[in-house]
Amino acid sequence: MERLPKTHEKQPEADQSQNGGKNTENTPKKGKSQEASQEQVAIQEDKTSVSYFGVRLEKARDENGQFVPKKETYEDYIDDSFSLELQRKIAISFAQGDPILIEGGTSIGKTTTVKKMAADLGWEVHYANLNGATDIEDLMGRYIPNSHKTKPEDPEYIFADGKVTSGLRKEEGKTKIIILDEFNAAAPNILIRLHEVLDALERDGDVVLSEDASEIVATDKANTKIVALMNPPGKGYFGREPLDPAQLRRWVYQKEVTELPQDTFSDATDALFGVESESEIRSFSSPHYKETHLPTEQLSEIPGIENILKKYKEFHNAAKGMLKQRQLAEDQPQQFSFDDRMEPRRVRDFVLRFYSGDIDETFQEALRYYYAGKLESDGDREKLGELIRQVDHISETEPRRKGTESGEGEDGSEGGKKEAGFEEFEQKSLDYIQKLMDEGANKDYVAEGLAGLDSDRAWEMRERLLKEGADKGWVAVGLAGRSVTFVWQLDTKKP
Amino acid sequence: MIHSDIIPIVMKDTMVTQFKSFLSRTPSQKEVSLIIAKDREEITEFEKILMEQGFQETKTAIELLGKAEDATKTYLNLDDSFNKEVYDFLVQYPTGQVGLFDSEQMKQKTISPVYKNSAVVFLVLKNTLRNIENKGYGLRSVVGMAYQS
Numbered sequence: 001m002e003r004l005p006k007t008h009e010k011q012p013e014a015d016q017s018q019n020g021g022k023n024t025e026n027t028p029k030k031g032k033s034q035e036a037s038q039e040q041v042a043i044q045e046d047k048t049s050v051s052y053f054g055v056r057l058e059k060a061r062d063e064n065g066q067f068v069p070k071k072e073t074y075e076d077y078i079d080d081s082f083s084l085e086l087q088r089k090i091a092i093s094f095a096q097g098d099p100i101l102i103e104g105g106t107s108i109g110k111t112t113t114v115k116k117m118a119a120d121l122g123w124e125v126h127y128a129n130l131n132g133a134t135d136i137e138d139l140m141g142r143y144i145p146n147s148h149k150t151k152p153e154d155p156e157y158i159f160a161d162g163k164v165t166s167g168l169r170k171e172e173g174k175t176k177i178i179i180l181d182e183f184n185a186a187a188p189n190i191l192i193r194l195h196e197v198l199d200a201l202e203r204d205g206d207v208v209l210s211e212d213a214s215e216i217v218a219t220d221k222a223n224t225k226i227v228a229l230m231n232p233p234g235k236g237y238f239g240r241e242p243l244d245p246a247q248l249r250r251w252v253y254q255k256e257v258t259e260l261p262q263d264t265f266s267d268a269t270d271a272l273f274g275v276e277s278e279s280e281i282r283s284f285s286s287p288h289y290k291e292t293h294l295p296t297e298q299l300s301e302i303p304g305i306e307n308i309l310k311k312y313k314e315f316h317n318a319a320k321g322m323l324k325q326r327q328l329a330e331d332q333p334q335q336f337s338f339d340d341r342m343e344p345r346r347v348r349d350f351v352l353r354f355y356s357g358d359i360d361e362t363f364q365e366a367l368r369y370y371y372a373g374k375l376e377s378d379g380d381r382e383k384l385g386e387l388i389r390q391v392d393h394i395s396e397t398e399p400r401r402k403g404t405e406s407g408e409g410e411d412g413s414e415g416g417k418k419e420a421g422f423e424e425f426e427q428k429s430l431d432y433i434q435k436l437m438d439e440g441a442n443k444d445y446v447a448e449g450l451a452g453l454d455s456d457r458a459w460e461m462r463e464r465l466l467k468e469g470a471d472k473g474w475v476a477v478g479l480a481g482r483s484v485t486f487v488w489q490l491d492t493k494k495p
Numbered sequence: 496m497i498h499s500d501i502i503p504i505v506m507k508d509t510m511v512t513q514f515k516s517f518l519s520r521t522p523s524q525k526e527v528s529l530i531i532a533k534d535r536e537e538i539t540e541f542e543k544i545l546m547e548q549g550f551q552e553t554k555t556a557i558e559l560l561g562k563a564e565d566a567t568k569t570y571l572n573l574d575d576s577f578n579k580e581v582y583d584f585l586v587q588y589p590t591g592q593v594g595l596f597d598s599e600q601m602k603q604k605t606i607s608p609v610y611k612n613s614a615v616v617f618l619v620l621k622n623t624l625r626n627i628e629n630k631g632y633g634l635r636s637v638v639g640m641a642y643q644s
Contacts, residue, residue, distance in 0.1 A: 066604075066605045066606070067594070067605050069591050069592040069607060070591070070592075070607040073591035073592070073607055073608075074591060106633075106636050106637070111586075111587075111590045112589070112590045112591065115590050115591055115592055116591070119591070125592055125594070125605075126594070126603075127587060127592070127594045127605075129579075129582065129583045129586055129587075131579075131582065131631060131632065132579045132582065132630070132631065132632065138596055144601045160601045160602060161603070162596070163594070163596065163603060166603055181586065182586075185631060
């Protein structure tokens with residue numbers, strides 16, 4: 001059983017300066033967590049930075065000012081497993097400079113979590129609630145009479161920043177988060193304008209604020225982070241319409257739960273009452289990151305990078321196809337796509353930042369973050385998770401399954417010499433699988449069970465399963481050790 | 496036999512006690528509390544008691560910002576002209592930081608609410624609440640304590 005890591009630890013030197021040398025621990029909600037080892041601390045803070053599972057974010061040099069949330073306000077914030085996971089995801093997007101769109105129910109604490117992180121980091125929060133907002137000037141600013149005009153040469157009007165522009169302005173020593181709350185309740189004209197801002201931020205370009213282009217703000221994604229929050233469309237949230245999937249491509253879209261998971265609800269409630277929870281310990285499984293900041297030119301030197309890239313491309317296409325055919329996210333009103341340009345770039349940037357020797361682990365974590373993170377149901381995530389696990393650096397020509405490794409060719413059926421007894425084993429397996437099928441076994445699992453079987457009869461069985469409605473994703477899973485793109489050919493011909 | 500006009504008086508006393516008890520619980524809450532009145536008469540009654548209990552009336556969301564930084568008890572009467580700033584205040588108040596644009600001073604104003612000993616209460620007519628929620632502002636999902644007689 002995994003032990004819950006300590007949730008938040010300050011380095012002693014930081015406490016001397018920032019906490020009056022008082023208590024150096026900030027773990028009032030978890031009794032057992034205090035026993036955890038240094039390596040397992042979920043949130044670590046020192047003088048200049050805060051690390052969320054190893055994702056290190058620099059504190060602002062200027063932590064004062066009215067827009068920085070006060071730390072003491074979040075003293076009773078509970079770092080349960082759900083909120084820690086959420087902080088980890090947000091920290092990754094901040095570190096990567098990606099705008100993040102979090103969809104989840106009202107009760108999961110999206111806004112509070114972002115503001116709490118801002119308080120940790122001394123970052124400013126510029127908040128705009130888009131529900132009912134129709135006035136772009138509220139967000140982007142407007143010209144107002146210059147009340148400070150004292151000389152004739154002073155302008156009659158000056159530009160007053162709106163909620164978004166104040167967050168975009170570069171200021172020495174400051175880092176700013178723009179929160180766009182209830183994003184999918186915004187009027188279309190506002191969304192269009194905000195997407196212009198995102199595009200500018202992506203290329204560190206300028207945003208033109210006035211019609212005559214006399215007011216321009218230069219953006220800097222290193223110091224401005226954008227977080228959009230929204231409730232799920234439908235599902236009892238009035239006026240929340242699904243966004244155009246094309247608009248989602250600009251965001252790292254994270255699908256969170258509509259309601260707090262029962263375990264988390266129970267644990268957080270226990271923590272509020274000072275009661276320790278056992279289930280919290282079981283539910284915790286977040287990885288710690290070790291940031292490496294690999295130079296781009298060294299990517300190609302990672303052993304097995306060609307293989308993993310090949311499989312990633314196949315995975316991307318397969319995931320995209322499954323999404324398109326609604327084999328994934330079938331019950332999610334908010335449609336989205338896996339973008340051919342954005343996702344590979346995001347995955348590349350993730351690998352550059354977090355690769356620490358295990359390319360499979362780093363790549364698969366990136367795929368869970370950028371692909372599986374968009375899916376709501378456990379079943380969908382597991383389905384995609386199966387495909388993600390196949391994205392590794394091992395060449396397809398390398399053996400995977402006992403019985404095929406002695407062949408000289410790609411596998412035993414294509415020129416290689418099969419290990420003695422394998423054909424007999426395959427026939428026995430197929431007879432048994434046939435029996436299970438006749439007895440009405442779940443077709444998806446049967447497809448998975450055909451993994452590694454390569455006789456004509458096995459392929460016929462796959463075709464039959466597909467015709468009878470087996471999920472293509474599971475058939476792909478059942479092709480373990482083979483290219484997942486094979487599955488897309490199965491509709492028309494046997495590979 | 497009880498005389499018919501005694502009943503409302505007895506009910507009223509009970510209601511007043513219950514209402515005062517509710518108000519006594521509102522300070523130090525981290526969310527705005529909501530009082531739902533059946534009719535205008537009840538609004539008037541509630542306002543009278545609110546003032547007796549030391550609640551100050553606030554007219555605008557920007558005014559609320561100032562109050563939320565002090566340990567004061569305040570209430571805002573919501574009507575059909577419910578504006579966006581009030582909703583913005585309501586949703587941000589529990590998150591530890593509230594930012595609103597002051598359209599008189601033409602600048603953004605942001606505060607961190609001081610919850611200890613302070614109370615923010617919204618007073619609303621039942622029909623008005625329905626109208627506001629029909630506009631997409633889900634007040635009941637965001638408020639903390641709620642009271643209706």
